[in-house]
Amino acid sequence: MEIRRDLMLLWIVTILLFQNASNVEGRHQVIKKHKKKSSSKGSPAYAPSPEEPISQSPNYPPPVPSDPSDPPAPEDPNDPTNSSKNCIFDVTSYGAVGDGETDDTAAFTAAWKEACQVESGVVLAPEDHVFTITSTIFSGPCKPGLVFQVDGVLMPPNGPDCWPKSDSNKQWLVFYRLDDMTFTGTGTIEGNGKDWWELPCKPHRGPNGSTLPGPCNSPALIRFFMSSNLVVSGLRIQNSPQFHMKFDGCEGVLIDKLSISSPKLSPNTDGIHIENTKSVGIYNSVIGNGDDCISIGPGCSNVDIEAITCGPSHGISIGSLGVHNSRACVSNITVRNAIIKDSDNGLRIKTWQGGTGSVTGISFENIQMENVRNSIIIDQYYCLTKACRNETSAVYLADVAYRNIKGTYDVRSPPIHFACSDSVACTNITMSEVELLPYEGVLVDDPFCWNAYGNQETLTIPPIDCLQEGMPQKLAESSLYDC
Template sequence: MRILSGILVIYLISIILLSHLTYVAQGRAHYHKRPRRGLSDPPPPSAPVADPPSVPSDPYPTPESNSCVFDVTSFGAVGDGSCDDTAAFRDAWKAACAVESGVVLAPEGGVFKITSTIFSGPCKPGLVFQLDGVLMPPDGPEEWPEKDSKSQWLVFYRLDSITFAGKGTVEGNGQKWWDLPCKPHRGPDGSSSSGPCVSPTMIRFFMSNNIEVKGLRIQNSPQFHMKFDGCQGVLINEIQISSPKLSPNTDGIHLGNTRSVGIYNTVVSNGDDCISIGTGCSDIAIEGVTCGPSHGISIGSLGVHNSQACVSNLTVRNTIIRDSDNGLRIKTWQGGTGSVSNLRFENIQMENVLNCIIVDQYYCLSKDCRNETSAVRVYDVEYRNIKGTYDVRSPPIHFACSDTVACTNITMSEIELLPEEGELLDDPFCWNAYGTQETLIIPPIDCLLDGSPVVEESNDSANYGC
């Protein structure tokens, strides 16, 4: 009986424990059970998105900075001022010409001598001739190779988008050329003897477009320092051109048949025209230029041998001309045709200049020139805010226009020119020149005629071929 009671107690305890475990199991199942989602319930959260792959800091790395630089010393240039480095420059040019943004480098510290060379195109865009050293030709006519042209030295031909720049020097070795007996040697009194003879222009751009020349020093050219022939789109900035005051035919910058030109922040001192502008030139801006000693800024000479000449749309402003034989000059030959028009000279400072403002339509290099009926027409010329001093050996204003084709529509405003030394010359010269004085002019220019000549009313620009 006692045994049955024990078994019964154990049985009752088992029943109680089993019921408790079932309750706990059901409670846990209820806690973890996912409720059934209705139509209005929000969707379950999406799985987390993995972080995007890291992006390189420079996905398009540029090539090595020197990958398109062709150093002439790598092509065999010695750069000692004695060896002939011509072949190295030609080879470096050929390599640079074949790639975009190629650079021909003449490095600092080298003195490179090369003979007359034509650097020709077409080339890939963006070509640069980087001169950081010194570049020079053979020393005088005796060293000049017989096979080379004596009329030019460095020629850049048929190029588009070319830069000639650097901190270096182009040295022309001009002294032995200037000393040739055929050169027109100028004495201290302005007299000259003999006539011109063949000597090389130092730098010539020929039939090329989109040219930039910047930062260079160009000096002692045998003849013209820089010429641009048949070019379009020229930018000259921050260069220095120099040669002695009495060096013959050493024009600084010459333009011929060239359009869209800017010459800025440049210093020129030489023995001839600071800047000369020939026929076929238009759309030219000259600003921030210092000239002198020199023969000033000249248009012409034009119309030689009864030829046609056209120059238009020129602006010269914020410029200094000092110690020069001329200031702002237009010079034409008798017998020519064409026109010079739409010129503006503004904010010009003169310092001891002979012939500050001059138009000479009787230009002649001998005593054999005759007065002729045809002439290059000069019209629409403005002179504004031109002040400073002049050399009293000649009146500061001189308008000598053709007998048959007058200069017309000349505008004078805020002109004040005083003698550098001596007494004021108050007799400016005018011949067949018509225009307007907007302000009081010093010295007074009573000889400028009002209105326009009757004969001009029947003429238009078409009659002059421009």
């Protein structure tokens, strides 16, 4: 009897164990299905306007930090160490008024000082405020992941008469010696540049076609200096007294989804200027201003520009290079999938006589032109006055490719202009699927070439018969042009 009872108990235990194993497997299947379902959710964070070229921003170094405007993950209310508020330094909590008149500089510098000392700190200029600060240097080193987030309006004093006499009138907002820093937000950086533009800071257009003289000082709006692993995204930057944004001595820069604007006749208001800066990506941005849309100075390499709408402007420029007999080295520059419209220049390389160094590895690809004067131009006789003298040395240009450049040009200038140095020829220029038609009127000028060598992979419109095949018989002393 006892043996039968023991067998009965053993049978019951076996059944229970089997059922329990089946339930565990069932729960495991539910979890897998839940994960699959949740991973399919999501929506794009940015939708460009229909006229903007669209590009998937590459995972270009530096990696993009998480957007500080994204909602934070749920937190345990009983654990204050997990609160994201501990890392947000709202300038209004430091005394910033944000009424458009009060000087809020002290509040910004105090918030910066504290945010700099914590990892992933956020200096926040909140929306629905207009903050005024004077010329300020936000310097590091700081803890990694620092974010300067402008959701309201941030602006300098209104014009030269309101500029503090003790402040530099060459720059306004400076970020210095920083690593792994992001400048972002949904707000506006307003430059208040109108009164500065009336000063003769560069020879520029005056009444009735006259030219106003220079020079004088006007502040660049935003400057990054000797910094690395930078991200600038999402902001609207407008009406700068001079350059809107400059990068000098930097490495690892990602610029994405910016809007930069100033009037067509505002002098010297380059949109984005880089010099002595390496590993740069500029994507998905709209720039209209009174000077170069993007300008690339000496010491730059590995620059990738894609999905830019540019104009009105002076186009996308490499240079000017070699001023005052200086050495200039620029290499590996790519511009693709861009629109240039209503501009005085399109794709331009400009150098002074007397310089040394080289420009190599340049690629312009898939560019749409709309009413652009000097659509494709190399000018090795760049000069701002009539007093420039002829010199034998020059910055050497080689390996420049123009592929799928199409659209319309302003007939006041030839659509293609290659003016290379008398003594240092341009070599290995490649033309492929270049088709440029007059915006209005009739075609009046053939392309111009001087001492330019290269090849045509396809016939161009208009035909460019002046480009010489092969290589020149003699190149200048190569040691002057090594970089």
